[in-house]
Amino acid sequence: MSGLSPETFPPNGPRKVSATEECVGPMRLSQEPIQVLLVFAKEDSQSDAFWWACDRAGFRCNIARTPESAVECFLDKHHEIIIIDGRHSRYFEPEAVCRMIRATKPSENTVILAVVPQKPSDQEEPSVLPLLCAGFSRRFVENNSVSACYNELIQMEHGEVRCQFKLRACNSIFTALEHCQEAVEITSEDHIIQYVNPAFERMMGYHKGELIGKELTELPKSDKNRADLLDTINNCIKKGKEWQGIYYARKKSGDSIQQHVRITPVIGQGGKIRHFVAIKRPHIDNNNQLHKFNKEERYSGEHSHSECYSLRHRDRRKDSMDDRSVSSRSSDAPSLQNRRYSSVARIHSMTIEAPITKVINIINAAQESSPVTVAEALDRVLEILRTTELYSPQLASKEDDPHTSDLVGGLMSDGLRRLSGNEYVFCKNMSQSQLAIPVTLNDVPPNIAEMLNDEECWEFNILELEAATHKRPLTYLGLKICTSFGVCEFLNCSEATLRSWLQLIEASYHSSNSYHNSTHAADVLHATAYFLRKERVKSSLDQLDEVAALIAAAVHDVDHPGRTNSFLCNAGSELAILYNDTAVLESHHAALAFQLTVRDSKSNIFKNIDRTQFRTLRQAIIDMVLATEMTRHFEHVSKFVNSINKPMAAIEETSTSSMNSDCEGQANIRNSPENRLLIKRMLIKCADVANPCRPLELCIEWAGRISEEYFAQTDEEKRQGLPVVMPVFDRNTCSVPKSQISFIDYFITDMFDAWDGKSKKFSCVLCFSLRGGFPRSVLSHFLLCFHFNRVECS
Numbered sequence: 001m002s003g004l005s006p007e008t009f010p011p012n013g014p015r016k017v018s019a020t021e022e023c024v025g026p027m028r029l030s031q032e033p034i035q036v037l038l039v040f041a042k043e044d045s046q047s048d049a050f051w052w053a054c055d056r057a058g059f060r061c062n063i064a065r066t067p068e069s070a071v072e073c074f075l076d077k078h079h080e081i082i083i084i085d086g087r088h089s090r091y092f093e094p095e096a097v098c099r100m101i102r103a104t105k106p107s108e109n110t111v112i113l114a115v116v117p118q119k120p121s122d123q124e125e126p127s128v129l130p131l132l133c134a135g136f137s138r139r140f141v142e143n144n145s146v147s148a149c150y151n152e153l154i155q156m157e158h159g160e161v162r163c164q165f166k167l168r169a170c171n172s173i174f175t176a177l178e179h180c181q182e183a184v185e186i187t188s189e190d191h192i193i194q195y196v197n198p199a200f201e202r203m204m205g206y207h208k209g210e211l212i213g214k215e216l217t218e219l220p221k222s223d224k225n226r227a228d229l230l231d232t233i234n235n236c237i238k239k240g241k242e243w244q245g246i247y248y249a250r251k252k253s254g255d256s257i258q259q260h261v262r263i264t265p266v267i268g269q270g271g272k273i274r275h276f277v278a279i280k281r282p283h284i285d286n287n288n289q290l291h292k293f294n295k296e297e298r299y300s301g302e303h304s305h306s307e308c309y310s311l312r313h314r315d316r317r318k319d320s321m322d323d324r325s326v327s328s329r330s331s332d333a334p335s336l337q338n339r340r341y342s343s344v345a346r347i348h349s350m351t352i353e354a355p356i357t358k359v360i361n362i363i364n365a366a367q368e369s370s371p372v373t374v375a376e377a378l379d380r381v382l383e384i385l386r387t388t389e390l391y392s393p394q395l396a397s398k399e400d401d402p403h404t405s406d407l408v409g410g411l412m413s414d415g416l417r418r419l420s421g422n423e424y425v426f427c428k429n430m431s432q433s434q435l436a437i438p439v440t441l442n443d444v445p446p447n448i449a450e451m452l453n454d455e456e457c458w459e460f461n462i463l464e465l466e467a468a469t470h471k472r473p474l475t476y477l478g479l480k481i482c483t484s485f486g487v488c489e490f491l492n493c494s495e496a497t498l499r500s501w502l503q504l505i506e507a508s509y510h511s512s513n514s515y516h517n518s519t520h521a522a523d524v525l526h527a528t529a530y531f532l533r534k535e536r537v538k539s540s541l542d543q544l545d546e547v548a549a550l551i552a553a554a555v556h557d558v559d560h561p562g563r564t565n566s567f568l569c570n571a572g573s574e575l576a577i578l579y580n581d582t583a584v585l586e587s588h589h590a591a592l593a594f595q596l597t598v599r600d601s602k603s604n605i606f607k608n609i610d611r612t613q614f615r616t617l618r619q620a621i622i623d624m625v626l627a628t629e630m631t632r633h634f635e636h637v638s639k640f641v642n643s644i645n646k647p648m649a650a651i652e653e654t655s656t657s658s659m660n661s662d663c664e665g666q667a668n669i670r671n672s673p674e675n676r677l678l679i680k681r682m683l684i685k686c687a688d689v690a691n692p693c694r695p696l697e698l699c700i701e702w703a704g705r706i707s708e709e710y711f712a713q714t715d716e717e718k719r720q721g722l723p724v725v726m727p728v729f730d731r732n733t734c735s736v737p738k739s740q741i742s743f744i745d746y747f748i749t750d751m752f753d754a755w756d757g758k759s760k761k762f763s764c765v766l767c768f769s770l771r772g773g774f775p776r777s778v779l780s781h782f783l784l785c786f787h788f789n790r791v792e793c794s
Contacts, residue, residue, distance in 0.1 A: 033060050034059045034060070034080045034081060034157060034161060035060045035061075035077055035079040035080055036059045036061045036062070036079060036080070036081045036082075036153070037064060037070065037073060037079040037082045037083070038061060038062070038063045038083050039063075039067075039070045039082065039084040039085060039097060040063060040085040041066070041085065041091030041092060042065070042091070044144075045144040046085070046115060046144050047063065047085070048144075049143075049145060049148070050083055050149045050153075051063070052149075053146050053147075053149035053150040053152075053153055054153065056146070057150060057153050057154060057157070059081075059153065062077060062079070066092070067092050067096065067097045067100055070082075070100075070101065071100050071101060071104065074101055074107070074110075075104060075106065078110075079110065080109075080164065081111050081112075081113065081153070081156060081161065082101060082111070082113070083113045083140075084097055084098060084114055084115065084136075085115050086114045086116050086139075087116065087117040087142060094114055095130070095131070095134035098112055098114070098131075099134055099135055101135070102135035107135075109164040109165075110164070111137045111138075111156055111160040111161055111164060112135060112136050113136070113137065113139065113156070114131050114136045114139045114140070115140050115142060116131075116141055117141075117142050118141055118142050137160055138156075140152055177195075177197045178197055178198060180197065180199060181199055181281075182199060182280065182281050183196075183197065183200035183202075183204070183259075183279070183280040184197045184199065184200060184277065184279055185200055185277075186276070186277050187216060187278070188275060188276075189274050189275065189276075190215070191215055191217070191276070192213065192214065192215050192216075193211045193212055193213065193214050193215075193216065194212065196212070200280070203251075203257070203259075203280065203282070204257075205251045205252035205253055206252050210252075217720070217721060219250070220254075221250060222249060222250040222256040223256075225248050229247065231572045233245075233247075234572070235574065235577065237263050237265050237276060238265075238273065240265050241265070242262065242263065243261075243262070244260070244261060244263070245260075245261065246258060246259070246260060246261075246283055247259050247261045249280075257282065258282070259280045259281065259282060259283055260280070260282075261278060261280050262278070262279045262280075263276055263277070263278045264276070264277045264278075264279075356385065360382060360385060363378050363381060363382055364382075367379075444476060448465070448468050448469060448476055451465050451468060452465075452476065452480045455477060455480055455481065455526060455529075456529075456533065458530055458694075459694075459695050461695075461698065462477075462526060462698070463519070463698060463701060465477060466519045466522075471511050471517070471518065471519065472506055472518065473519055473522040474502060474505065474506040474509070474518040474519075474521050474522040474554060475499070475502045475506050477522045477525060477526060478506075478522070478525060478554055479495075479498065481525060481529045481550065482498055482502075482550060484529075485532070485547070485550060487547050487550060490543055491547065491606065491608065491609055492608040493608055497602065497603060498605055500600075500602050500603035501603040501604075501605045502554070504597075504603045505518075505554055505555055505596065506518045508558045508559050508592070508596060509558060509559070509560070510560065510561065510562060513560060513561075513709060514705040514706075514708040514709050515562070515705040515706040515708070515709045516557050516560035516562055516709065517560075520557060521553070521554055521555075523690075523702075524556060524684070524687045524688050524690075525550065525554050525687075527553075527686070528550060528552075528553040528683065528687040529550065531683050531686070531687060532546050532549060532550075532683075536670070537679065537683065539671075540670040540671055540676060540679055541676060541679065541680070544616060544620070545620065545680060547617065548617050548620035548680070549620075549624060549680060549683060549684060551621050552620075552621045552624035552625050553684060553687060555589060555590070555592075555593035555621070555625065556624070556628050556688065557628075558589050558592055558593055559589065559592050560585060561585075562709050562712065564585075564713065564726075565584045565629075566725040567713055567717065567725065568584050568585070569581045570717075570722045570723050570725070571720065571722055575588050583631070586629040590621065590625040594618065606618075623680070623681070624680055624681060624684045627680075627681035627684055628684060628688050630747075633747065633751075636678070636681050636682060636685060637682070637685075637750060637751050639678055640678045640679075640681075640754055640755075643675055643678055644669060644670065644675050645754055645757050647669050648669055648670075648757070649757075651669070682751075682755055683755075686751060686752060686755050689748060691706075692740065692748050703736055703737075707729065710726055710729035711730070711731035711734070713725075714726065714727070714729050714731070
């Protein structure tokens with residue numbers, strides 16, 4: 001061959017094993033030594049250096065002197081590396097030679113190196129872009145050291161060459177996929193179709209152009225699968241586990257096809273799932289003939305056997321039956337009935353009776369001696385009592401007040417409108433490595449310390465603290481408040497442990513949420529502390545209650561994803577499945593708070609208290625966090641009013657004794673264990689939604705933040721094809737003031753009236769509003785601010 005050296009190098013000695021001779025998965029990438037082609041017009045120290053470097057590396061080397069011979073040799077040997085001399089353009093143009101080689105089919109997996117001349121130090125380094133545009137993979141600045149050339153070859157072997165081997169292997173794998181008989185579908189981590197093979201096209205009736213780039217949720221689904229099958233599959237594969245089973249798919253023609261499916265997650269960069277590979281083949285039901293045979297056999301037996309078969313299918317509640325159980329129906333029927341009746345009699349004779357049952361029995365007894373009109377009214381009362389939503393008010397039609405209707409639907413429903421196949425996964429930011437070094441109160445920067453001096457005031461600006469602490473207000477404010485309430489002394493823990501715990505909890509909030517972040521937690525903590533300092537609350541609770549309330553306020557929304565419970569239930573999220581679509585987020589907040597706390601001794605604030613005290617404290621924290629769930633909002637408010645406000649008001653109105661006995665009677669009401677529980681629930685509920693009661697600029701900012709979260713949820717619901725639980729929160733059409741007025745009127749006003757317990761003091765404001773003194777929006781805000789700032793909380 002003209003232009004080639006007379007021999008292929010190295011001629012003698014044992015072949016050195018190349019690092020690229022390895023297996024990726026079950027496939028070997030290379031079995032032969034790497035081949036290198038040197039394209040040098042004449043022999044010099046640089047070409048000799050690469051020659052000997054190839055010898056040291058164990059590579060086979062050829063030399064070509066002209067562009068034509070270089071292309072001819074490459075087409076014959078298919079070298080992995082080509083090195084082209086670009087120092088002397090008078091012999092040939094290196095870019096032209098590179099383009100000639102790149103024009104051939106085998107070159108797509110070849111690494112081409114340009115040798116460029118050294119430039120004087122006073123000249124600017126030339127751009128590598130022209131070489132890359134010509135088809136070169138990289139460049140090598142002239143250096144006739146064998147070691148330098150050897151290092152360059154080894155770097156290419158471990159870098160570009162190895163990658164090209166993998167790409168070459170991929171071509172082989174895809175060729176195999178194109179010709180295999182099983183249908184193969186590859187999707188991305190987001191379930192977007194990346195590849196289908198011809199067998200898949202034939203099975204489903206689609207052309208690959210109709211599928212690639214589409215989400216799986218966009219394709220029609222068969223209605224023959226059980227409702228929760230897609231949820232089961234998604235929950236399995238997103239944990240990195242393989243799933244296989246029988247699945248009905250809908251073909252393009254609309255027909256359903258039963259398939260045996262195996263879905264395998266593929267772990268990629270960062271240890272994360274990057275693709276899903278689904279292998280599908282038609283499922284042949286071999287049980288049809290057996291079922292037909294068994295059916296004929298049943299009917300060919302004796303009459304008694306036929307009767308057994310009939311009874312077996314008549315009782316739909318049983319999965320299976322034997323002849324013995326069927327025959328016992330006739331022979332032992334009287335004894336069975338007697339046993340059943342005696343069991344019912346024993347149940348009715350028991351003393352166990354629910355309070356609602358007692359109420360119904362009293363009403364039934366009263367009906368017997370009541371006039372017809374009263375009896376009819378009591379019938380309606382009984383109908384209401386037999387419903388499950390005793391504390392949820394009945395709304396008017398959606399057209400009357402769409403804002404209120406959507407708020408109630410989004411915040412108070414369990415969201416059981418499930419769509420299979422949609423998953424919502426949110427990230428958890430719980431890495432302690434991102435936490436800053438803990439600070440003490442003595443180390444707090446002066447500007448932050450000055451802000452914290454005002455933390456006992458209701459007008460305290462939490463948003464300024466958010467900015468000053470770079471979105472870490474909970475740690476600073478929590479340390480200040482917990483110190484003032486003696487939390488460390490009560491828990492018998494060090495200040496360092498408390499600091500670490502506050503930082504851990506704050507890091508577990510999502511700073512990307514516009515509303516449910518650590519600033520909201522700090523705001524609720526501030527309101528909780530404000531309430532606890534009020535005399536009537538302080539006299540009703542002990543220190544354990546105070547510590548429980550402060551901890552519950554800090555953790556009550558930890559790891560909140562910025563989506564409502566209804567969204568998570570509709571999306572079939574892991575949390576919704578774990579907590580059975582009931583108080584999903586609140587259960588998660590409470591559980592995660594304790595998991596994080598006890599995980600590390602450095603941040604375990606409970607490690608030094610005794611077991612009994614811990615259980616009492618834990619139960620109080622859990623109860624308060626769960627009380628923030630909105631589905632039981634009216635139940636908590638109604639119980640508070642009926643158990644505390646009304647009895648206390650009755651004592652005030654009817655008491656004729658001394659002032660001291662009046663105060664003692666009210667204290668007895670507030671201090672009973674059941675009512676202390678109601679007080680703590682109302683306390684955290686009011687603290688959780690106290691934004692409308694804050695100064696106007698804070699109220700407006702919080703309204704914008706919560707609206708943005710609801711807007712983002714609506715956007716995602718539309719994007720994923722989920723039910724839109726709050727349609728009014730569409731960022732293109734929503735009126736934020738109207739939505740806030742609905743929230744204030746429906747949830748806030750009555751609750752804070754109950755919490756204050758002195759609504760008579762509002763008569764002046766209400767009379768003024770009736771005379772037309774305020775627009776409704778200003779009145780709502782002014783009413784609440786007046787309510788909060790001028791009236792001492794009970």
